[in-house]
Amino acid sequence: MKKYLSWLIDFGVSLLCWLVFYALSSLGFLLVFVIDGKKNRKRAVGFFHPYTNDGGGGERVLWCAVKAIQEEYPNLDCVIYTGDHDASPQSLMDRAIDRFGVKLLFTPQVVHLHKRKWIEEGTYPHFTMIGQSLGSLYLSWEALSKFTPLFYVDTSGYAFTYPLAQMFGCKVVCYTHYPTISSDMVSRVRERSSMYNNNSLIAQSIWLSRCKVIYYTFFSCMYGIVGSHAHLAMVNSSWTQSHIEKLWRIPNRIKRVYPPCDTSGLQELPLERPIDIPKIISVAQFRPEKAHTLQLEAFSLAIRKLDKDSRRPKLQFVGSCRNEADEERLQKLKHKAVELKVEKDVEFHKNLMYRDLVRLLGGAIAGIHSMTDEHFGISVVEYMAAGAIPIAHNSAGPKMDIVLEEDGKQTGFLALNVEEYADAILKLLGMPDAERLEMAGATRKRGARFSEKRFYDDFKDAIHPVFSHTLR
Template identity: 35%
Template sequence: MALISNAILAVLLLTATAVLLPKLTGAVLGLVFRGVGWLIWRRTRSRREYVIARARSEEQESRAPRPKVSTNSLSRNGADDEDWEKVDSLGPGGVQTATSSESSGSAGGNKNRNSDDWDGIIGFFHPFCNAGGGGERVLWEAVRATQKRWPKAICAIYTGDHEVNKATMLEKVENRFNIKLHSPTVVLLYLTTRKYVVSSSYPYMTLLGQSLGSLIVAYDAFTLLVPDVFIDTMGYAFTLALCKWLFPTVPVGAYVHYPTISTDMLASLDDQSGVQGINSGAGKGWKGKIKRRYWQLFARLYGWVGQQIDVVMCNSSWTAAHIRSLWGSGNKDTGSGEGTASSPAVVFPPTAVSELESTIAVDAESEKTRQPVLLYIAQFRPEKNHPLVLRSFARFLQERANNPACAGQPEPRLVLIGSVRHASPDETHIYNLRLLAHELRIRDQTTFLCDAPWPAVLTHLGTASVGVNAMWNEHFGICVVEYQAAGLICVTHDSGGPREDIVIDLGDGATGFRAETEEQFAASFEAALALPEAEKIAMRQRARRSARRFTEEEFSRKWLYQVEKLVSMR
């Protein structure tokens, strides 16, 4: 009897240990992380005070009386300065809810929770903020919206771009994106560990390597300054989890451009067509089995990390669907179903739709100035699949040369515009693209423009006829919206955001073409250029109407609605 009692007691002890030990371990680790976070906060208090004092000093200098100028010499800058006296508090429906003299509605509908006078620090984690791509447009438009909503708040950007000071950075932002920011409340905090998130640092297990590397970079960021609200705008979800572990009272938000891993990536391992990204068909053999298992385990880890995030925004329906499937269980409720991991808020990226509409005409008269030019605006990186465009264009020209009906018509040209991260693999990539154009015998018909300023981009958008995008599962496709707003006929990859949200029929007809293979792209190029003039104009106008769903104003409204939740948590 005693033996049975001892056995039962032993089983109970083992069961209790199995249940309580993980919780105890978690509690101890939680205390350790909080202790480290407290030490970081204490050591960075003086820098925080310095950042705030310097921002206030620059603010006073910017508002100091200036020499009077004549009415005729007033510039756009003066108008922008006046804008900073105004506060935009816009809800999801686009209604102004408050000014400095009125109470402001919070995300949950309670009055007076979010004051227009909030003067905290919002940290934006974006180590490559000088890259000049669509993700950077989102960052800087988010900063502009935040500045106008909370004029006294400081927007601190954690960046690894040491070669660019603040004045140069803001000038480049204005030239590239036509976004003018209020300099005093923008602070650049320079990271020294950005190399740990560069993909070339991890020839094997790249996803895990970059994710763990981002923890090092995030720790570097927090030792520079602990913000009141922390937002990742580049896709490093692990940094947000680290923030919650170190600083439980700091609300964290994610703007997800692209899930680090997705079910589409796993499916691409079995793809035999070769069109589903750079890992298409890589699931064969023992290496393929290892890769598959590694991705499955990483997906589980990624899903757990995502559940630590307070507010989740996604740039497209496609991205939101993947994030929902990966992060959608066990996430905390922020008081609203939308904006959680189980129900991410779709906040379409800002596009200069209004400017393009006011600058570029789409009518019978403007059609006479359009040239048979195919335009591809995309960063010069492997995932943008420029080789597919070059090969498709070469095939298109060859088929056109063999078509007697095309004799005597102007020869089509291809223009590739994109940013290049210097001292990076991008430079080698574009060199290889130039070689490919030479090998395909289309060098004379192809133009490469690197780091083109916005005015130059505008010129090409106004004179080209067709806009191209060839990335498989493009998370959204800002350039595609720019094409539509400028009146170009789109030929995009039949996947991701372009298929789900942009190049769609809204009930009044097609707004472009979608393709997957080299043959399909070549055929779509021909079909787009061969449309009768009346149908060309009609399609351009339909596309422009479709693009109005993606304005900068619409982004600002939805962005502020979600960020107000984070501010109210603080």
């Protein structure tokens, strides 16, 4: 009981401090805006993306968005707000091409942020979600104080910064990969389901679960209010769109823009590949929600169920590590492979260059994905474009937008638990080569629907009304 009381006290004090800070800072910034008006704003587009080294789909969206604006509005400077202190204009330009194959037209400007700790998970042992969200205010304060652009573009999902950007006179545009809070999250807490965002201690307690439902409900209201300040909100999938429309209640300002996937380059890979050792690839950051352990357990179970004469597969984990927590998670995964006695059948590839990722995709017959409620699933599309048949989680983006039939043909497998993933692996391994190639062909055709070209076209169409009206 003392621990529970301590949590409530921590929450109350933290919330009170942040509300006082928010009120005072809002008044201060409003005063600054009234006095200085529009003269402090630069004819530029500022991209709020504190982690420019995360290596995930969100970073790909950032660089493609920068390129799209450089193509459409070459007279506007593009400025990156980043907390990575070693980032320079040239290094970021090089990173875009080396890691994602995106060639920018001009080097972007860089504004370094020194307050990024206020949005890091470790800063908030409890009530992390609201702590990070309110902490983003402090970080955006630093960003906008150093450089105030005409357009403020958030590509990382920090909706609490939107009212502040408006106070600085910016037009607020965002690309939302997933809602910070959703009705699905609230339902899991109400049903007392244990997951990465609802630990077992809370799930086992009726009283704590009720408190968390109240907390989530309160946060949902706040999230809806701040999100409604966006002049344009682009979302990456049908699932994200439905949640954002319910929460922000600005349906006329919400546009679905599927994220950019390198389908053209990957489609050049041959569908036929050596299968003396069938390779299954897993591309995802080493984060808890990606559920790598489930993949490893399913792979281990599939191997145990294999016939003696069957070809023994190899599982290749490819991902990036943002911080020490991700590094620890990777090490635990390696230990788990040893525990399951599949360490000889598993490879780990950390922070690969894009060309090396393409090489691995070109040798895989399948790609595995296991995040629950993955907002979209760029890696799933990359599997498909490369001709690797996806085995994805039966929810959200993969279920609603991606792993659907193409010309009446199956394009992959959907699964929910270890047993279903293992069964899908076994079905794929037991499939005749001709049948597998036929499915891979349908898979590749389906993946072509989510090309970088489509992203560029849809992104430019979405921002045109806001940009053209402002730039008159």
